[in-house]
Amino acid sequence: MPDVYCFQVTEEQEEERIDKVMASLIDSLSRSFIQKMLKEGRVLVDQTPVKANYRVKAEEEIRFELPEAVEPEIAPENIPLDILYEDEDVLVVNKPKGMVVHPAPGHYSGTLVNALMYHCRDSLSGINGVLRPGIVHRIDRDTTGSLIVCKNDAAHLSIAGQLKEHSILRRYRAVVHGAMREEEGTVNLPIGRHPTDRKKMAAGVRNGKEAVTHYRVLERFSNYTYIECRLETGRTHQIRVHMDRIGHPLLGDPVYGGRKSPFTLQGQTLHAMVLGFSHPRTGERIETVAPLPEYFSHLLDILKYN
Numbered sequence: 001m002p003d004v005y006c007f008q009v010t011e012e013q014e015e016e017r018i019d020k021v022m023a024s025l026i027d028s029l030s031r032s033f034i035q036k037m038l039k040e041g042r043v044l045v046d047q048t049p050v051k052a053n054y055r056v057k058a059e060e061e062i063r064f065e066l067p068e069a070v071e072p073e074i075a076p077e078n079i080p081l082d083i084l085y086e087d088e089d090v091l092v093v094n095k096p097k098g099m100v101v102h103p104a105p106g107h108y109s110g111t112l113v114n115a116l117m118y119h120c121r122d123s124l125s126g127i128n129g130v131l132r133p134g135i136v137h138r139i140d141r142d143t144t145g146s147l148i149v150c151k152n153d154a155a156h157l158s159i160a161g162q163l164k165e166h167s168i169l170r171r172y173r174a175v176v177h178g179a180m181r182e183e184e185g186t187v188n189l190p191i192g193r194h195p196t197d198r199k200k201m202a203a204g205v206r207n208g209k210e211a212v213t214h215y216r217v218l219e220r221f222s223n224y225t226y227i228e229c230r231l232e233t234g235r236t237h238q239i240r241v242h243m244d245r246i247g248h249p250l251l252g253d254p255v256y257g258g259r260k261s262p263f264t265l266q267g268q269t270l271h272a273m274v275l276g277f278s279h280p281r282t283g284e285r286i287e288t289v290a291p292l293p294e295y296f297s298h299l300l301d302i303l304k305y306n
Contacts, residue, residue, distance in 0.1 A: 003066040007197055009056045012258045018043065019052040022062065024254035026199050030107055037064065074103050074131065079115035084146060084288040089155040089281050091120075094290040095147050097266055101138040103131050116149055124149070125156035136160050137234060142252075142267025145172070145290040146275035158280030163234060169276030170231040172239055173218075173292065175269040175299065176248035177259055180225045184216035187242040191235040200255060201237045203245040211235045213242045221303040224251060228273075240268060251299075263299060271296055 005026060013021050019038060023031040034043075034052075041049040044063045045056065056062070082094040093112065100107040103114070116124060116134055124134035134149040136159045148168075150156035162168045190208030194200040203211070212232035219226040225248065229239050240256045243249055249257020252265035276287035292300075 005062075005064045005066070005199060007062045009058055009060045009062065010258060011058045012260065013056060014058045015055050017052065018045065018050060018054045018056050018062065021056055022064065025197075026064075029104070033107075037066075042067070074108065074113060074117065076118035076121075077109060077114040078118050079110065081115050081119055082290075084275075084290060085286060087279075088123075089151055089279070090159070090286075091149050091151070092275060092286075092288045093147050093149060095139060095144060095272075097142055097144050097293060097295065100141050101147070102135050112147070120149075120151060123151045125151065125153045127153055127156045127160075137163060139272055140237065140240075140268070140270075143270045143272065144293045144296070145272025146170075146288055147272070148275065148277065150280075155280040159277065162277055166232050167278070169274060169287065170234070170272065171274035172229045172231070173271045173273050173296070174227055174229060174239060174243070175251040175296075175303070176225050176227060176243050177251060177257065178223065178225065178248050179220060180215075180217055180227070180248060182217075184214070185246075187211075187213045187215070187246055189242065189245060191238060191241055201235070201241050203241050209233070209235060211238050211242065213239055215243075219300075219304075222306065224303055226300060226303075239270060263302070265295070265299070269296060269299065 007025055019031055019035050022034045037043055038052045042065055043050060045060050083091055084094050085092040095112060100111045103111050113133060126133060128135055136148060136150050136156050139147055148159055150159055189203040189211060191201050191203055191211040192205040192208030194202040195205060210233055214230040215227050217225055218228055231238060240250055240253055244256040249259060250268040250270055252261045253268040271292055273290050276285065279286050
């Protein structure tokens with residue numbers, strides 16, 4: 001059965017081009033792929049096909065049917081990687097903004113997997129299938145920072161086990177809207193699929209899975225707060241959903257919070273900085289630090305003097 005997406009346009013999205021709105025709501029699809037689907041008449045607004053330049057209105061319903069996927073052949077690509085750690089079992093890469101982790105409809109090239117297949121040749125775990133070789137966890141397209149890649153199945157099973165038992169250290173940096181009252185805190189709310197939008201997650205939903213995020217304030221600005229988040233669990237969009245739920249959505253986040261950014265940003269301001277794990281072969285504790293990307297450091301400088 002093909003995937004069907006259904007969204008309702010919010011007031012904040014009113015008068016935006018439909019291709020832009022859809023690209024922000026479905027982060028696994030590229031804008032060019034969405035435009036192709038619009039051209040083919042697959043996107044309906046209130047049951048009527050529209051073109052890519054259509055400007056949406058509040059409360060309109062966008063309905064989109066994704067064509068049946070044909071599993072493509074994924075090609076190695078010579079894309080430079082920022083490698084923070086590497087040995088015969090694992091490597092840790094510093095993923096740049098805008099890069100999709102693994103191939104998906106609309107993103108069959110230019111992904112981290114394409115780059116890994118070139119760099120590692122045949123040395124990647126196969127547990128997650130041909131579209132996700134070596135991938136044991138992921139971060140969103142517009143989130144930057146550390147990601148573990150497994151070169152063999154034994155390493156994959158070890159890292160997956162550490163993720164399951166919450167023994168992997170993951171510290172993120174983020175900028176959120178508003179002034180947080182407390183210096184630190186914990187959000188302990190289960191996360192599951194949004195009841196009406198299957199591409200979006202929600203906190204406190206029935207049948208949600210346990211999700212725990214610890215946060216602490218690093219620096220305060222007039223309308224924003226710079227924080228560190230430590231994950232106990234690793235649910236999809238966890239930090240983005242939890243911060244929105246407590247009234248402090250991430251700056252630049254196009255999906256959660258609904259607040260427009262006054263800065264030129266490509267998606268949420270979120271960086272996976274510190275990653276710590278036990279080496280799958282030796283048991284040695286490995287910890288890597290991914291430096292803040294240039295856009296993030298520049299943003300912090302702007303906030304300090306505004």
